[in-house]
Amino acid sequence: DTGVSQNPRHKITKRGQNVTFRCDPISEHNRLYWYRQTLGQGPEFLTYFQNEAQLEKSRLLSDRFSAERPKGSFSTLEIQRTEQGDSAMYLCASSLGDRGRKETQYFGPGTRLLVL
Amino acid sequence: AQKITQTQPGMFVQEKEAVTLDCTYDTSDQSYGLFWYKQPSSGEMIFLIYQGSYDEQNATEGRYSLNFQKARKSANLVISASQLGDSAMYFCAMREVPALSGSARQLTFGSGTQLTVLP
Numbered sequence: 001d002t003g004v005s006q007n008p009r010h011k012i013t014k015r016g017q018n019v020t021f022r023c024d025p026i027s028e029h030n031r032l033y034w035y036r037q038t039l040g041q042g043p044e045f046l047t048y049f050q051n052e053a054q055l056e057k058s059r060l061l062s063d064r065f066s067a068e069r070p071k072g073s074f075s076t077l078e079i080q081r082t083e084q085g086d087s088a089m090y091l092c093a094s095s096l097g098d099r100g101r102k103e104t105q106y107f108g109p110g111t112r113l114l115v116l
Numbered sequence: 117a118q119k120i121t122q123t124q125p126g127m128f129v130q131e132k133e134a135v136t137l138d139c140t141y142d143t144s145d146q147s148y149g150l151f152w153y154k155q156p157s158s159g160e161m162i163f164l165i166y167q168g169s170y171d172e173q174n175a176t177e178g179r180y181s182l183n184f185q186k187a188r189k190s191a192n193l194v195i196s197a198s199q200l201g202d203s204a205m206y207f208c209a210m211r212e213v214p215a216l217s218g219s220a221r222q223l224t225f226g227s228g229t230q231l232t233v234l235p
Contacts, residue, residue, distance in 0.1 A: 033222060042120075042207050042225025043161070056222075089159055095221075102149055102168055103211070105223060107161035 002026065004108035006092050012114045013082055020078045021111045025094030032075050033105060034067060036060065037089040046090075049075060082115045089113075119143065120208055120226035127231050129198045136183070137193045137229045139208030145169075147213045150191040151223065152182070155205040164206075167191055198233045205230050 005024045013019050025032050030051050035043035046065070047057045051072035061067075064082075069075040079086055089112050093105040121140045129135035141150065152164040167175045167182045175182040183192040195202055209223040 031221070035222075040227070042209070042227055043223070044225070045222035048222060058222075091161060093161070093223075102166060103221060104151070104163055104166060106163060107153070109158065109160040112159065 004092055004094050004106055006090075006108040006111050008111060009109060010112045010114075012116065014116050015082060015084060017082055018078065018080045019082060019113065020076055021090055021092075021113075023075045023077070023092030023094075023108060025074070025092070026096075026106060029094035029096045029106075030072065031095045031103075031105075032069055033093045033095075034075070034077050035091040035093065037091055037110070038087075043091050046077075079113075082113075084115045087113055087115045119224045120210055122208055122226035122229050124229045125227075127229055128234055129195075129231065130234050131200060132197055134194060134196045135198055135231065137195070137206050137208075137231065138190070139192055139226060140188070140190045141208070141210050142189065143210065143212055145212045149211045149213075150182070150184070151209045151211065152180070152191075152193045153207045153209060153225075154202075155207060155228070157204070161207070165193070195231075200233050200235060203231060203233045 007022045032049040034046040037043040045058050046061050047067050049069040064080045067077045089110045091110045093107045095103050095105045119142050148169045150167045154162045165177045165180045167184045179196045181194045205228045207228045208226045
């Protein structure tokens with residue numbers, strides 16, 4: 001039983017560089033979420049896909065951020081022109097179908113980004 | 117206003133004892149779900165237990181149980197027989213059921229409680 005995987009696990013970059021993270025959800029899950037978690041806080045929602053369609057984006061997702069989920073499988077999150085404030089843990093989660101309020105999201109190990 | 121409040125930044129418990137982690141929430145919806153996740157230092161969020169707003173029984177999963185008091189809008193996690201491996205950050209989260217099909221179904225998290233189990 002393969003869980004959600006994320007790559008890379010850690011990324012150090014210089015301010016102004018672009019970075020891309022990948023998330024592979026649990027294979028039968030049709031919904032995929034990206035969250036951002038800063039030190040000492042709970043995760044905050046960034047964006048959500050149902051199959052290949054990006055259905056909602058948080059106000060936290062500035063125009064420097066873009067996410068894709070081609071063919072409704074893996075997803076990528078790209079940050080352009082990184083800023084020090086982008087330093088955080090980026091978490092991906094996936095879930096299955098529409099089980100109403102009981103729908104459970106399963107998280108990957110996250111990608112820790114440090115912008116110098 | 118915060119939707120999920122966890123008032124205990126840190127908690128200590130002796131190994132083999134029980135511990136309660138507090139969570140209160142704020143919503144005007146009648147239908148919602150409450151979740152608890154564990155986050156060890158490695159960073160992965162591990163799903164522990166779920167409670168639905170219409171569930172009459174308190175949820176239980178092994179050593180985890182949820183003390184759900186709907187009128188008080190609280191959903192406290194009880195861990196029985198604590199183990200050293202229970203030391204981690206614990207997050208309470210809520211999922212409100214969206215009115216529109218296709219709307220985001222994201223979780224709203226509290227700020228977490230750091231639990232330390234002492235030998």
